[in-house]
Amino acid sequence: MLRVVVLISGTGSNLRAFLEGCDSGSIPATVVAVGADVNAAGLEYASSRGIPTFVEPLNAGDDRAAWGDRLADAIAAHDPDLVILSGFMRLVPPAVVSRFSPMLLNTHPAYLPEFPGAHGVRDAFEAGVSETGASVIVVDNGVDTGPILAQRRVPILPTDTVESLHDRIKPVERELLAEVVRDIAARFTATTH
């Protein structure tokens, strides 16, 4: 079973869907820890399921490189095969990228390279385009610039708000992530057995 550490910053609804996929057997992975940069609501859900959690905050004035080392060590302590950013809203520090990429994935609520960054849904909505999408990428040192592993278009409806659009993108992100992790797990099994 693929050992996965998930990093979040928010509610963790995609994390919850990922865990449900692991429970049902549709995603051949085990979430061995959930980490965050803040006291994210999703941590409570992970704890309630008995999953170890950790928080590595980056406070104003902190040394970013030292934070990167702490975060990389906290992840490594759980010996993951794969690390997934699921609504982790910080630029990943180089220490984490160098230690875990390419087994370091991010889900993004836009059709990259369109609308990278922290406000992918709002930026697409405000741009007035007729469609946006969802992407799963390998994390590199840029802002959503890593290799694209899967992506799908999502139309923007005339009746949409930023929130309703995001609510329709999230299920697509979840499907794409499940597909990518299934694919990685299959390759992983083939090379380790």
Ligand code: GAR
């Ligand atoms: C997801 O849509 C994820 O793609 C996005 O944050 C949301 C987290 O939702 N991440 C980014 O925008 C990263 N640039 P959740 O906390 O409900 O799972």
